[in-house]
Amino acid sequence: MNIEGKKERLGRIIIERSFKYSDNPPFTLASGKKSNYYFNCKPTTLDPEGMNLIGEIIFAMLKNDDITAAGGLTLGADPIANALAVISYQKGKPIKSFIVRKEAKEHGTKSSVEGNVAAGEKVVIIDDVITTGASTITAIEQAQKAGLIVQKVVALIDREEGGRENILQHADNIEAVFTRTQLMNMRSQMK
Numbered sequence: 001m002n003i004e005g006k007k008e009r010l011g012r013i014i015i016e017r018s019f020k021y022s023d024n025p026p027f028t029l030a031s032g033k034k035s036n037y038y039f040n041c042k043p044t045t046l047d048p049e050g051m052n053l054i055g056e057i058i059f060a061m062l063k064n065d066d067i068t069a070a071g072g073l074t075l076g077a078d079p080i081a082n083a084l085a086v087i088s089y090q091k092g093k094p095i096k097s098f099i100v101r102k103e104a105k106e107h108g109t110k111s112s113v114e115g116n117v118a119a120g121e122k123v124v125i126i127d128d129v130i131t132t133g134a135s136t137i138t139a140i141e142q143a144q145k146a147g148l149i150v151q152k153v154v155a156l157i158d159r160e161e162g163g164r165e166n167i168l169q170h171a172d173n174i175e176a177v178f179t180r181t182q183l184m185n186m187r188s189q190m191k
Helices: 003-018 048-062 078-090 134-145 163-167 180-190
Strands: 019-021 037-039 069-073 096-100 113-115 122-130 149-158 174-179
Touching (some): 003 019, 003 174, 048 174, 069 078, 069 134, 078 096, 096 134, 134 149, 149 163, 163 174, 174 180
Parallel strands (some): 069 096, 069 122, 122 149
Antiparallel strands (some): 019 037, 096 113
């Protein structure tokens, strides 16, 4: 299956397992906003097929970039970064994964960034869903404080609610595997 076929399959999995709709009551998002639809990506990003597809697609997006690692704010970024790490190793161009903690540890190294990464490495920040971009921006800032050079941001889903624009104030390049519009169009075709 080529990358477009893999993307089509992943989109179907997201719609079937990770998309929820409710007129009443609406969902409360991490941003505090209310919405009639919600993407809970964990049923997709923690699924063996979903992880494999995500790793393959994001590796294809990054294989020509000069980066050594990918990660983001725990918990949403973790399975995505790990899937990418496994696939990239299998493809012969290893991209390490790292985790950005929501709060620095109070013991040991007191680090906000965990993984086999060091200051000066060029990295990609990963997120599962971007709404306002706040969690992605937190990950960018923590990675930069650790001395990592953020080359790009990759999101599984961009809800197209201003997050991209907010993130572009902190990073020069952002890509999404899917936009809300793409997934909603795919969903209407599946009915």
